[in-house]
Amino acid sequence: MGRRAARWRVHEGAARPGPWRRGRVLAALSALTALLLLVPGLVPNTPGRLGSLLESFLPWLGLAVVPLLTLAVLRRSALALVAVVLPVAAWAYAFGGLLLPAADPGPRDLVVVQHNVSDVNDDPAGTARALAARGADLIALEELVPEALPAYETGLAARYPFHEVRGTVGIWSRHPLTGTRAVDIKPESIEGPWSRGLRAVARTPHGEVAVYVAHLPSFRLGAGGLGTARRDESARLLGRALDAETTGPVIVLGDFNATVDDRGIAPLTSRLNVPKRGFAFSFPASFPLARIDQVMAREATVGRVRTLPATGSDHLPVTARVTLD
Structure with missing residues (x-):
């Protein structure tokens, strides 16, 4: 009975995916979020002007990083944690410049x-x-x-x-x-x-x-x-x-x-x-x-x-x- 339990535990451990294989769905969602931040025009405007709706609140899409990061930690997925970098980088590229200081006043x-x-x-x-x-x-x-x-x-x-x-x-x-x-x-x-x-x-x-x-x-x-x-x-x-x-x-x-x-x-x-x-x-x-x-x-x-x-x-x-x- 003890040997069977040991074999079952070994089998169970072998079947469990590692940290680089867990969280593929979360990683895909992170990649999709990054893509939408960079190319919102991929969302069609018909039906219902969905593209315009997304673009109206596009900077706020960056908040998706919070649940993505939280779920990646809970899932203990190295793949999902690394993938979260994608929407962060995409947001910084698209909107980071808006945070820079203004230029000095000019004569004109x-x-x-x-x-x-x-x-x-x-x-x-x-x-x-x-x-x-x-x-x-x-x-x-x-x-x-x-x-x-x-x-x-x-x-x-x-x-x-x-x-x-x-x-x-x-x-x-x-x-x-x-x-x-x-x-x-x-x-x-x-x-x-x-x-x-x-x-x-x-x-x-x-x-x-x-x-x-x-x-x-x-x-x-x-x-x-x-x-x-x-x-x-x-x-x-x-x-x-x-x-x-x-x-x-x-x-x-x-x-x-x-x-x-x-x-x-x-x-x-x-x-x-x-x-x-x-x-x-x-x-x-x-x-x-x-x-x-x-x-x-x-x-x-x-x-x-x-x-x-x-x-x-x-x-x-x-x-x-x-x-x-």
């Missing part, structure tokens, strides 16, 4: 602020004071409703003598503005009045700069997936307007209802420089998960983007230093 810099002030903001005067205190060269605002507009005009007037509003978007500037006009980014399926884009030329000490302010349509997550068709159409229309722009450099500010990784706004990110420093998650203000408030530029470099303290809006303001080429 403009400081800009972008803020969706919310159409239900119960303290527009306080929001205006907070934004004015930042001392930016340009302030772009969205969701300007008629009843709140006077509060912004009054609160910003002392430091920003030049401003233009078209529909529900506006630009406030320390420098003269010329050539202001509405930009038609209205999706075909929207009926009735809808004006969410403007263009102006700021006459800065460094020369003329074309400034665009835009508020792309919001999306909804429902049973059919991510509803971004209107937003994507609006992005295409804005991209065409930028193609026709002859003044340079160009600064584009706005609530795009999309992150810079989202393929839905590729008509903009393919034409414009995006920030290379800073995450600046701006929405929702109570627990920011994504930066959908954007600062982009052409013939200019967008420096570190960062959020400002909360106002009465459900978005956080974002600010960046733009260096003109």
Whole structure:
């Protein structure tokens, strides 16, 4: 009986996989996570715009490392532990640069602020004071409703003598503005009045700069997936307007209802420089998960983007230093 038990134990030990053979599924999941971090475009956008959904929260995919590492330790799998290095390296490659310090200010810099002030903001005067205190060269605002507009005009007037509003978007500037006009980014399926884009030329000490302010349509997550068709159409229309722009450099500010990784706004990110420093998650203000408030530029470099303290809006303001080429 003793010899049989010994033979059984030997047999059992021989059948148990070693640390380099255990955890193959965990290792495969780590490799898949790394692949998605580097090439999210592998996830198709149909059905339900799954690709855009992944790209909207892509930096957070790195948190998958925590359960992968925990399970690898519990499984005592050397293979899975080594494989966890893959998504860590992929995240560092894709987003590590955003953590680097900003470049030193230059002589051809403009400081800009972008803020969706919310159409239900119960303290527009306080929001205006907070934004004015930042001392930016340009302030772009969205969701300007008629009843709140006077509060912004009054609160910003002392430091920003030049401003233009078209529909529900506006630009406030320390420098003269010329050539202001509405930009038609209205999706075909929207009926009735809808004006969410403007263009102006700021006459800065460094020369003329074309400034665009835009508020792309919001999306909804429902049973059919991510509803971004209107937003994507609006992005295409804005991209065409930028193609026709002859003044340079160009600064584009706005609530795009999309992150810079989202393929839905590729008509903009393919034409414009995006920030290379800073995450600046701006929405929702109570627990920011994504930066959908954007600062982009052409013939200019967008420096570190960062959020400002909360106002009465459900978005956080974002600010960046733009260096003109």
